[in-house]
Amino acid sequence: MVSQNEVEIVVKGIELSWTTCGKMQEEKLVLDDISYVKAENGKGFERIFSIKIEENQDFRVQQMISMIKARIMPDLMLIMPDIKPDNLAQYIKYCSF
Numbered sequence: 001m002v003s004q005n006e007v008e009i010v011v012k013g014i015e016l017s018w019t020t021c022g023k024m025q026e027e028k029l030v031l032d033d034i035s036y037v038k039a040e041n042g043k044g045f046e047r048i049f050s051i052k053i054e055e056n057q058d059f060r061v062q063q064m065i066s067m068i069k070a071r072i073m074p075d076l077m078l079i080m081p082d083i084k085p086d087n088l089a090q091y092i093k094y095c096s097f
Contacts, residue, residue: 011050011080018049034064038074046074057085065092 015035022029022037025044030036035050053060067073079089 014078014080015050018045018047021045033060034073036074036077038072046076048074048077050080051077051088053085061085061088061092 018035018037019029019031021027022045025037026040027044027046028038028040030038033052033054034048036048037045039046048064051064064073068075
C-alpha cells in the first residue's frame with residue numbers, strides 16, 4: 001500500500017511539473033483551489049492539474065463545469081488521490097464538454 005507521504009510527494013511533483021511547464025511555455029497559468037494550464041493560442045499544453053475545493057463544493061464544481069464548457073478552463077484533468085471533493089467524478093460523469 002502506498003503511504004500518504006508517497007502520495008504527497010507524487011502530487012507535489014506533478015504540480016511542480018505542470019507549473020514549470022506553464023511558465024516555460026508562457027501559457028495561462030492559474031494557481032488556486034482549481035489550478036490549471038491553458039494554452040493561449042489553442043495549441044500547447046492544457047490541463048487541470050489540481051483540484052482542492054473545501055467549501056461550497058456543489059457550487060464550485062458547477063462553476064468549474066461552466067468554465068470548462070465556456071472554454072475558459074481546459075477540458076482535460078488529472079485525477080489524483082488528493083482531489084477534493086471526493087464526489088467530483090459523480091459531477092463530471094454526466095457532463096458533456
